[in-house]
Amino acid sequence: MAQTPLTQTPATNTASLPSGKPPLNPVNIAIFVGLPLAALVLVPLWGVYHGYSATLWWTALLFLYLNGLSITGGYHRLWSHNAYQAHPLLRIFFALWGAGALQNSILVWGSDHRRHHRHVDDNEQDPYSAGRGLWFSHMGWMLRKYNTNEEDFSNSPDLQRDPIVMWQHRHYVLLTVIMNVGLPLLVGWWAGDVIGGLLLVGLLRLIVNHHVTFFINSLAHFWGNQPYTDENSARDNGFLAFLTYGEGYHNFHHIFQSDYRNGVRWYQWDPTKWLINLCAWLGLASKLNRVPNFKIQQSILAMRFKQARDQVEQADTPQPLRETLEAEYQLFMDALNRWKDLQAQRYERRVGELGDALAEKRSRLLEKWERATVRTRLRELEYSLKMQRKRVEILMLQMQAV
Numbered sequence: 001m002a003q004t005p006l007t008q009t010p011a012t013n014t015a016s017l018p019s020g021k022p023p024l025n026p027v028n029i030a031i032f033v034g035l036p037l038a039a040l041v042l043v044p045l046w047g048v049y050h051g052y053s054a055t056l057w058w059t060a061l062l063f064l065y066l067n068g069l070s071i072t073g074g075y076h077r078l079w080s081h082n083a084y085q086a087h088p089l090l091r092i093f094f095a096l097w098g099a100g101a102l103q104n105s106i107l108v109w110g111s112d113h114r115r116h117h118r119h120v121d122d123n124e125q126d127p128y129s130a131g132r133g134l135w136f137s138h139m140g141w142m143l144r145k146y147n148t149n150e151e152d153f154s155n156s157p158d159l160q161r162d163p164i165v166m167w168q169h170r171h172y173v174l175l176t177v178i179m180n181v182g183l184p185l186l187v188g189w190w191a192g193d194v195i196g197g198l199l200l201v202g203l204l205r206l207i208v209n210h211h212v213t214f215f216i217n218s219l220a221h222f223w224g225n226q227p228y229t230d231e232n233s234a235r236d237n238g239f240l241a242f243l244t245y246g247e248g249y250h251n252f253h254h255i256f257q258s259d260y261r262n263g264v265r266w267y268q269w270d271p272t273k274w275l276i277n278l279c280a281w282l283g284l285a286s287k288l289n290r291v292p293n294f295k296i297q298q299s300i301l302a303m304r305f306k307q308a309r310d311q312v313e314q315a316d317t318p319q320p321l322r323e324t325l326e327a328e329y330q331l332f333m334d335a336l337n338r339w340k341d342l343q344a345q346r347y348e349r350r351v352g353e354l355g356d357a358l359a360e361k362r363s364r365l366l367e368k369w370e371r372a373t374v375r376t377r378l379r380e381l382e383y384s385l386k387m388q389r390k391r392v393e394i395l396m397l398q399m400q401a402v
């Protein structure tokens with residue numbers, strides 16, 4: 001999810017070197033190699049020589065979360081995926097603190113990220129394709145002028161129409177300098193340690209945020225499980241979610257990208273989701289997009305069937321178990337059709353309500369009752385999928401035991 005911070009590569013610069021590799025990107029090398037090296041030397045040196053106050057440590061942690069959440073809640077879920085709508089005040093907040101994360105403007109970041117989703121794992125089109133390896137997807141992609149880094153905003157007309165996005169894009173360099181140098185200087189002055197402020201709140205906080213964000217492109221495509229889909233390399237990983245402000249449930253995210261949640265269960269660590277919920281409660285966010293639970297259950301069960309069928313292919317499974325599996329699959333298909341019918345009924349009713357004046361005269365009680373019936377049936381279907389998942393899992397165990 002992270003992007004080249006200051007300059008994008010013009011198309012004319014992408015000619016290969018004699019080694020066959022594209023030329024290096026000096027600005028990005030200074031930022032992604034130079035700054036971490038400087039931090040490695042200077043931060044401990046100042047620590048030994050002078051020490052850091054608790055105030056500076058806590059402020060650095062606060063800045064880390066403000067930057068991180070502005071990338072995940074703003075750049076990612078709001079602007080790249082339109083997973084909810086945000087009040088202008090919240091959007092300005094995300095635009096400022098997102099610029100402080102030094103991962104390029106919302107426009108560049110968002111258009112790159114949409115390409116990542118559309119062409120995930122495609123080495124020719126996904127800017128940080130995991131197919132090119134862990135290092136490339138982590139930060140290698142930013143260090144050279146690869147063709148896949150060329151600016152292309154054709155997938156982001158909505159972002160180009162957003163005045164806050166365009167304002168941030170035009171003043172990006174100034175904003176990122178203010179957020180990364182100006183504010184840490186101010187904090188340092190306030191805490192009585194200007195150098196300490198620059199090193200801890202400015203430098204170290206920036207590097208840590210860079211790498212935890214980069215984990216989403218790299219580790220979250222290599223390490224973890226795939227409960228919802230195996231059609232791309234994205235993985236769910238609770239430990240990574242803890243480091244990445246909730247973005248570690250990347251398998252879920254790649255299949256349901258328009259959902260404002262990544263950790264869809266209440267107990268899954270997703271501070272970005274909690275922040276959006278809090279903003280909705282405060283009236284700063286609205287139209288939070290949730291994928292129907294049935295769809296989520298459906299994809300988990302579809303994966304189970306896939307695994308069970310693979311197991312059947314590989315092992316000499318007895319005929320009765322094969323038949324049971326196929327019968328379960330038929331039930332699954334029936335449930336999907338029933339769900340589609342119920343959704344169509346809901347939709348028809350809504351259209352009817354709009355177009356037919358008679359519908360307005362229908363007794364409110366009857367309408368409520370009908371809605372409740374459809375809702376109950378949908379819930380029953382959801383429950384039946386959960387039960388079926390358990391049966392298929394038991395069936396898989398039986399097949400293993402044979």
Ligand SMILES: [Zn+2]
Nearest residue numbers: 216217234250
């Ligand atoms: Zn991804």
Ligand SMILES: [Zn+2]
Nearest residue numbers: 076113117257
């Ligand atoms: Zn995404």
